Amino acid sequence: MAFSADELRVLRRALAIALNPTPVADEDIQDCLRLAESVDEAIGETGRLRAFLLADLARYRDALPGAARSYTELLQDALAAGYDPRAEDLAALRTLRDLPSGDALLRRCRALAERSVRAGLAGRTAAPGQRTRLLALPGGRKEGEPVQPKRPAPDGVPVPPRPAPKPSEVFPPRRKPATPPAQRFAVG
Structure with a gap:
């Protein structure tokens, strides 16, 4: 950040x-x-x-095995960002052992999954905890004092916060191209 x-x-x-x-x-x-x-x-x-x-x-x-290359690339990016592989990922990678990167990625995911399970059994969490929200500062606002709205409009009327768009709104699902209707041939 x-x-x-x-x-x-x-x-x-x-x-x-x-x-x-x-x-x-x-x-x-x-x-x-x-x-x-x-x-x-x-x-x-x-x-x-x-x-x-x-x-x-x-x-x-x-979409495996057809999307094997894209899946392995996306999984590697997710692992680099701190993703812990799930059982579904390990099962999918077992089917991709024949690929050059599939076997190495399977070994890496197994090691990460094992480390995550051991950390959970040891009573530690693998992911960092939630950030606590800052409510007030020492010497700050007084008890019962209202907080100002987030964004004042030009005419002074408070504007409610805008909700963040969902990924499906930003990236609409891909539509499959329509297949042309089959032409009928006269046999005779």
Whole structure:
């Protein structure tokens, strides 16, 4: 995740406030709350993108063996991003052992799956925990004080937050081309 120069300035102020709790200006509080909302939105978008990529991986897995090359490439990208292979992935890779990359990828996925299972049995989780939401800063807003709306409209009327589009809205499903109707030939 990358921060802009303004976001880094706000983050630096928030850290200074956390280290030296003193009364804080309302503008600083609003800046910190906006930064927290931006980070929360980025995390939510990351989750939606991950769900989309996992659905894409499942689609390619279901299309095996015809989509073997695309499936192995997508699986390698997912593994590089921290994906733990599932039993379906291991079963699919067993059918692709004849491919040059299939056997090596199967060995890699087995090792990752085994490590994930061992971590789960040891009482640790393989995935990082959820980020806790920043609710208030020391010296920040007072009890019962309302939070400003996210985006004020030019005429001053609060605008509700815009929902993020679903992957199916951004990337519509591919339609199969219509097959031409069979022509009938007269036999005679």
